[in-house]
Amino acid sequence: MKNFAYVRATSAEDAVKRSQTAENSQFIAGGTNLVDRLKVFLDEPAQLIDISRLDLKQIEVTAEGGIRIGALASNTAVADHPQIRRDYPLLSRAILSGASQQIRNVATVGGNLLQRTRCPYYYDTVFTCNKRQPGDGCAALDGINRMHAILGASDACLAVHPSDMCVALAALDAVVEVVSNAGRRQIPFSDFHRLPGEAPERDTNLETGELIAAVILPPMPFAKTGVYLKLRDRASYSFALVSVAAAVDVAGDRIRDVRLALGGVAHKPWRSPLSEAFLKGKPATVKTFQQGAEMALEGAKPLTHNGFKVNMAKRAIKRALTISAAGGGLA
The missing domain is CATH 3.30.390.50 (CO dehydrogenase flavoprotein, C-terminal domain)
Structure with missing residues (x-):
């Protein structure tokens, strides 16, 4: 991989501020997907900002009776949380079906939302891929596309989103809270991820420099x-x-x-x-x-x-x- 600067953020606001100091900055926490991409040169950041020690790990009940999950809460902590297991069991089951115990211990909620497709044409640079190189073409159109999309795809990209957790969060009407230089805003989960259209290189509607702070589950009694x-x-x-x-x-x-x-x-x-x-x-x-x-x-x-x-x-x-x-x- 190419050389990059490494810095450790002291707060969410500090992380956002540091992301403005280099044109191609990325946040890293558990790194269970990002490090894989670095190894095969899919991502070549000028700067990695370590957010793993920030105070964003709490899982707590909201005033409305829902759950607020910090972006750095581990998948294990979420899946094992007593109130989530009781009131939102489909989220716990989705997480448990998604990865080994070792990965769940390290992977974070925010990272899960941002993981990228596992489409083999995206990972193998021998093949064309609009997600990897916009305008290059999509090798899956005429290739082996058994794992690919049947809904919402375009000729520009047939890749599918890999997360189990995110499917559960979509069903639970979750809200994503993000922080930026402009302050904080909330994004309904249905608006967080994007369909490929003509810009498959963009997976989410996050703006440059925005950092996920939390995921909020609204009260939903029948989610039990x-x-x-x-x-x-x-x-x-x-x-x-x-x-x-x-x-x-x-x-x-x-x-x-x-x-x-x-x-x-x-x-x-x-x-x-x-x-x-x-x-x-x-x-x-x-x-x-x-x-x-x-x-x-x-x-x-x-x-x-x-x-x-x-x-x-x-x-x-x-x-x-x-x-x-x-x-x-x-x-």
Whole structure:
């Protein structure tokens, strides 16, 4: 890797200020994804700003009854937190399905939000990749695209977002709090990540120099029935072919409210607001859940090698919704 300056920030504000001193600065905490990219020259920062010792690790109850998770809280701390396990179990299950214990001990919440695709064409510089080099082309269009997107893709990029945690956060209506020279602002999770469009090199809507400070989970009583279902080639921490985060609120025999998000199918965690709107007020039956699943996959555009994802996603949605409606539990 190329030489770079290394500095250690003393506060979130100090980290943001230091990021302005070099044109290509990056923050590093656990480094579980960034270091991999440095090793293969995908990232070549002029300056790395170590934020790992900042006071951003707290997990605490908000005044509204939700949870505020510091950006430097480890994945292990979040997955094991008693209130998260009780009130937001789908988040805990998503994290536990996403990586080994050793990685979870080091990886942070903020880093999880910022991890980049594991598309092999992005990592292998022999192939063209618009995410790595804008305007270069997308080798996955005519290549082996079994793991790639079926929703929200463009000819510029077919890569999928790799995170399990982020799929759960999308379903939970999380909010991302960021700090910059202009102060602090909050970004709804649905607006945090981007679809590729013609600028696949941009994964998020963060502005230059903005630092993630926390993720906030709003109160959601029916999230206690939440389910995270992950389908993958092997059980040992593979990335998802398809994943589903679902929570269903049932009153009597009717669906009062519902949240649904998919992973492994798009450039960002994929919410399905049309499907959610359709399900509200309907009978909590397998037939209804099947109809909601069909609606969630409307507009899917499978590629040469990943057409199986469409039916896989529909079945996974139906199963996750059914389990949540019955009270939750392991999927």
